[in-house]
Amino acid sequence: MIDSQLLVSGFVFGLSMGSIFFLMTIGLSLCFGVMRVISLDQLLYYTVGAYITYTLSLVTGSLWIGLLGGIAVGGLAALAVERLVFRRIYEREIAFSMITSFGILIGGVGVVKYFWGLVPRPVAIPIDAQIFVLGTEIPVYRLVVVGIAGLVYAGIWLFLNKTIVGKAIRAGIENVEHVEGLGINVSRLFTLIFIIAGALSGLAGGLHAPLIMVEPQMGLEVLAFAFMVVIIGGLGSIKGTLVSSFLVGQVVSIGSLIYAPLAQMAPFAIMLLILLVWPTGLFGSPMLKK
């Protein structure tokens, strides 16, 4: 049996991992929910966010400034891509957006390689402190990551439920044509969602940077996990994304305690099981685009 100290630290590890997954995939989920596109380029903003955080924290000495930079650049990159590419493909079928955004992701990785090179870069953890929880040492930074994810979820919840723009977005997830019919500028709404999604992906990359090595392929490495999270939760559901990202985080973390290779295999097995029962994920809507 695993001893309880390992279990506690594994649980916290899983929580922080789930938080990163949540921040990373909420963009994918929002974009699918409202625009019905699969935006794989979110993983590019994740990579770019991590690199900007690396560079800025090296220059200024503070990770938090780096994070702000990562968020800003992630959002700006998303804005540029939306204006240049996605604007032309909203009307197309889903496979189309998937191929195109995969092209952006691969090309973007090439750009990242051009600027920062191939060598993996370490980012210093800003908070070295450890605290004791149930007799186990826990790095404070991981708890901060969980806290930030919680704040973001609360912020998104307030935004979607209390502001008129957020309500328009929620209505857009149900039916975009009706929203347009109400006189809301859908095009501007799409741009806004894209910027939010890109900024959150950038934040995820920046927060993840101190926990792993920053390298050009990092987006492709988490790609499978991002997929599993959105599939288990159901495309387009924010609640589903929240639930499944913490589920996958725990499965990866606790699974690797039991048997190391389980870290990669277990989420996949769970995804297959869930798809057998619910072909559109836990909270996904059964309806199709057209």
Add this chain to the structure above:
Amino acid sequence: MSLVRWWSGLVLAFALLAVLRIYLPLPFAIEIIIFSIYTLGCSFLLGRVGFISFGQPAYLAIGAYATAFYLFYFGNNPYIGILIGVAAGIVGSFLIGPLLVRLRGDYFALVNLALAVIIYYLMQKVLADITHGDNGLWYLTNMSSTPVLDLTRPDQFFIFAFVVAFAIWAFFKYLDDTIYGACCLAVKVNEDKLRFLGYDNFKVRLTAFVIANTTTALAGALYAVYLGFVSPEITSPARAADPVVVTILGGAGTLYGPIVGAIVYTGMKDVVSKVIGNWELIVGFTLVFIMLAGEKGIWGSLEPRLDRLMARVTGKRSDEVGQ
């Protein structure tokens, strides 16, 4: 007469390929042949059945590793190795297929890519005792020479691969003419209507899935015999887009698109990596550009023009050059 017409397009295409062989270095020519077979499965799924498959490397790995296991642990005849690779492809896609083909298009694409990544980890870490992890399996010296066509010699391997490719293209061309081929297209265009006509959607999709992925597994088996080693690298997530890029580049669903795509892609890769060494940049933006430019691909936009040209030259022989 119609028989001659049916074969003439195929023969012309492969005659051109054989001519290319004279001007190109041998490894390049072999790479093109295997890559086109690899892409044909993806092109069939995307252009004919409407499944976008980012998971093709998974089936490539199934074929390659089945062949590699045989050649590394059990035997030394490369022909039997290739047969085992193909058999593994059939069994594998029959096992995976029923779950995947009933998923909606978007979920299919995502699950399939996840599958490729999982097989990567499976081969790299979980089964590391058998697959030797990242080092891969090396068995080049295990393979024995075979009579007639000696697969251990690259020049004779090329002839073998060439004949196999010709047979496969003839098979896919035949498939286009059958009612089953029409059913596949109907699944893509309007699956409700196909159901009204009394066909079983699930069966049509499953068969297409098995055919396409067995083709891919065959390409994997050919790679395994040609290279003499297999490592998890062939199914790495960074290369998952390769078949899709080549499919789009050549023109999805067209018969000769994969060949044109493979020639252009392998050529570009060779030239670009020599000049700037930043390969992803070119692949990614080429993909985006082709998608925005109308997603017809090189062969897809060339084909109607060639048809018209041929019609003008010879009057009635208009449909021979195309499909």
